[in-house]
Amino acid sequence: MPRDFHKEQPNNPLHGVTLEMVVRRLEQHYGWKELARLVRLNCFANNPSVKSSLQFLRRTPWAREKVEALYMETKFEESD
Known part of the structure; x- marks a missing residue:
């Protein structure tokens, strides 16, 4: 593992966000039915x-990229 692996990644919008966090947040925001329609x-x-x-x-x-793209495009409200 590179020494600077844990340094900040200001150009990575998903830095510090796990795939599980992405899936849970999208499911809470859209629900499974709408999520299946969108992706x-x-x-x-x-x-x-x-x-x-x-x-x-x-x-x-390729599927992960689609889900992460939807996550970055989604406008979440503070309560989500």
Whole structure:
């Protein structure tokens, strides 16, 4: 692991945000049904759960990119 691995990453909007945090926040904001409509993934449409979604997204980089892009585009309110 590089020595400066833990340094701040000001140009990375997802620095310090885990994939689990992304999935939970999107699910709370949109709900599974709307999330499945916005990002067409079976892990959101068929018997969705945070655990199964994380398993799929961790091994499928293109799907993870879509979910992270939605997260960055979403305007969350303070109460979300």
